[in-house]
Amino acid sequence: MGDIIAISDSRTGRTYTLPIENGTIRAMDLRQLKTGPDDFGLMTYDPAFMNTASCRSSISFIDGDKGILEYRGYPIEVLAENCNFLEVAYLLLFGNLPNGDELKGWVYEITHHSMLHESTKKFTEGIRYNAHPMSMLVSTVAALSAVYPDARDVQSADNRLLQIKRLIGKMPTIAAMSYRHSVGFPYVYPDNDLSYTENFMNMLWKMVEPKYVAHPMLARALDVLFILHADHEQNCSANAMRSVGSSLADPYLSIAAAAAALSGPLHGGANEEVIRMLDEIGTKENVYDYIRRVKDGHGRLMGFGHRIYKNYDPRAKIIKWIAEQVFEVTGRNSRLDIAMELERIALDDEYFVSRRLYPNVDFYSGIIYQAMGFRPEMFTVLFAIPRTVGWLAQWQEMLLDPEQKIARPRQIYTGQRMREYLPLEKRTPVHAMEEV
Ligand code: CMC
Numbered sequence: 001m002g003d004i005i006a007i008s009d010s011r012t013g014r015t016y017t018l019p020i021e022n023g024t025i026r027a028m029d030l031r032q033l034k035t036g037p038d039d040f041g042l043m044t045y046d047p048a049f050m051n052t053a054s055c056r057s058s059i060s061f062i063d064g065d066k067g068i069l070e071y072r073g074y075p076i077e078v079l080a081e082n083c084n085f086l087e088v089a090y091l092l093l094f095g096n097l098p099n100g101d102e103l104k105g106w107v108y109e110i111t112h113h114s115m116l117h118e119s120t121k122k123f124t125e126g127i128r129y130n131a132h133p134m135s136m137l138v139s140t141v142a143a144l145s146a147v148y149p150d151a152r153d154v155q156s157a158d159n160r161l162l163q164i165k166r167l168i169g170k171m172p173t174i175a176a177m178s179y180r181h182s183v184g185f186p187y188v189y190p191d192n193d194l195s196y197t198e199n200f201m202n203m204l205w206k207m208v209e210p211k212y213v214a215h216p217m218l219a220r221a222l223d224v225l226f227i228l229h230a231d232h233e234q235n236c237s238a239n240a241m242r243s244v245g246s247s248l249a250d251p252y253l254s255i256a257a258a259a260a261a262l263s264g265p266l267h268g269g270a271n272e273e274v275i276r277m278l279d280e281i282g283t284k285e286n287v288y289d290y291i292r293r294v295k296d297g298h299g300r301l302m303g304f305g306h307r308i309y310k311n312y313d314p315r316a317k318i319i320k321w322i323a324e325q326v327f328e329v330t331g332r333n334s335r336l337d338i339a340m341e342l343e344r345i346a347l348d349d350e351y352f353v354s355r356r357l358y359p360n361v362d363f364y365s366g367i368i369y370q371a372m373g374f375r376p377e378m379f380t381v382l383f384a385i386p387r388t389v390g391w392l393a394q395w396q397e398m399l400l401d402p403e404q405k406i407a408r409p410r411q412i413y414t415g416q417r418m419r420e421y422l423p424l425e426k427r428t429p430v431h432a433m434e435e436v
Contacts, residue, residue: 011035024053043410049234055242055401059092059393060233067311067358071231072096080318085226086110086196089168089389092231093396107196113169114190114199116177117147121187124177129184133381134263136178142256144170151250154399163251164392171385172196176203179378188212197222200385205373218372221326222382225365228315229383231390233308237261237268241391242398243407251395258391259384265302268387270362271379273302275370278335278342287341295351303363304346310356319364323371330371339367 003020018029031041046052061070069076072091079088083097090098090106098106123143127136145151148166153159177187180203188203191212198219202212232238241258245251262268281290294301306313323336343359346352366379374382398404 007033009033022053022056027052045412049239054234054239054407055398055404057233057394057397058095059390059397060231062233062308064306064308064310067309067314067317069232069314076228076314077318080224080227083227084195085223085230085386088227088230089386092389092393093164109165110169110196111190111192111199113165114173114192116170116173120144120147120174121177124174124181127181129182131182132263133175133178133182133377134259134269134384136181137174137381137384138256138259138263140174140178141167141171141252141259143252145250145252145256148250148252151252154245154248154250160251160396160399164396167251167255167388167392171388172200173203175378175381175385176200178381179204179375182377195219195223197226215329217325217329221322221368222372224318224322225368225382226386228318228361229365229386231387231393234394235267236264237387238391238394241395242404245395245398246404246407251392254395255388255391258387262384262387263380268362268380268383270302270360271366271369271383272376274339274362275335275366275376275379277302278338278367281338281342284338284341287338287345291342291345291349295349301342301346301352301357303360303366304352305355305357306360309358309360312358313360313363315361316359316363319361319368323364323368326368326371330373333367333371335367335370336364339364 004017005020005025006015006017008015012035014033016029016033018025027044030044033042034040044052059072061073062068071079071088072095074091074097079091083091086107087098087103089110090103120140120143124136124140127139144166148163150159151163173190180187185207188206191199191202194202194212194214198212198214201214201219201222206212234242237258240261241254244257245254265273277290281287291301293299327333327336343363346357352358365383366376369379369382370376
């Protein structure tokens with residue numbers, strides 16, 4: 001017999017035994033705790049999902065206390081050192097690392113889905129040039145839903161795979177097009193001879209040279225950064241992907257929702273905010289004062305803290321290590337010294353120690369991106385490209401999980417009931433204000 005928990009309901013004097021599985025009880029089992037036949041039954045209240053597992057998943061594993069991240073059972077450090085991004089994408093989506101032939105076929109497929117329909121180009125051209133690149137990305141991905149109406153058939157495995165290839169292939173093209181649109185440069189078409197990251201760099205930065213050649217160290221660094229950002233279990237954007245996808249919306253619209261969730265400064269938008277924060281601090285000497293202000297309740301230390309990690313984010317450790325290699329090529333980003341001083345003081349400060357706040361993935365990534373030539377507004381776009389793989393893996397897992405249904409939380413209603421209707425002429429402004 002498995003573990004059970006006995007719950008005694010002081011309202012009725014009855015005792016219930018509920019099974020415990022994987023360290024959880026089923027919220028639906030609580031429904032049997034009733035005070036009478038008219039009672040709906042007990043619910044759980046968990047704003048922001050602080051203590052609720054919303055699914056079973058075999059994609060990413062995080063041990064937040066130990067600072068461990070694994071994709072499909074492989075430590076992130078091993079994948080970052082030995083694999084390329086598309087290999088890891090294959091692993092996340094299909095569960096195992098590809099062999100040589102599988103990888104060749106997969107790379108070919110993704111590469112041959114990188115072109116955008118010309119109507120998509122026109123759509124992006126219609127967006128104001130000074131829009132944030134994340135707004136352009138979200139809108140353009142959503143617009144692909146109109147280009148590929150066949151994507152609505154989400155129950156077909158073949159069709160899902162086609163859309164998955166299209167999305168992974170086209171995200172760098174959309175991202176690069178958004179950037180070139182914002183600076184007024186002509187769009188660069190994909191080059192099928194190049195690797196995933198080299199081609200992205202080509203579409204971003206090619207000018208009049210006949211063939212763009214990326215610096216191999218920088219292309220590899222970007223590839224590793226893409227691996228680190230590819231998935232992170234049930235974060236805010238993965239949850240948005242699963243939630244929207246659970247209504248059987250097409251994957252372009254679901255990805256647009258996930259990317260929108262990513263854009264917020266508490267999630268993927270934090271990398272852009274870190275650079276703004278470091279610029280606001282200005283010099284190493286100002287770090288102490290800045291931290292004091294944060295402790296006094298003025299803002300947050302961006303790139304610090306995590307819902308799950310109560311230890312150093314393993315991705316931040318790898319990023320720090322790549323930063324040194326990138327700086328050998330690009331020259332040192334002066335913000336690194338401020339960031340390291342910030343980390344040093346914070347990790348020794350009671351406020352941060354007691355709350356177990358450590359640098360997260362966004363703390364050092366922006367410093368590298370900036371040294372490589374990316375503008376801060378592009379940072380979250382650089383997060384969205386690889387995370388598309390994770391979103392798609394989570395989406396597919398959700399669709400294939402027989403326990404999943406349309407996501408539809410409950411609420412505790414706090415408003416009024418059965419109010420008396422007042423005709424328009426009887427309503428006063430004061431009356432309207434009071435009633436809200
Ligand atoms: N700076 C200062 N104090 C903080 C910070 C921070 N960055 N993060 C959390 N705290 C404090 C918070 O004020 C609270 O203190 P108290 O208990 O006195 O009220 C305590 O730590 C717990 O914070 P919380 O807001 O309950 O934690 P959460 O799990 O809801 O939030 C977080 C997680 C990531 C949103 C938050 O740590 C944060 O806002 N960090 C800054 C933004 C950031 O770097 N986001 C990127 C997250 S990692 C990558 C990604 O998801 O995209």
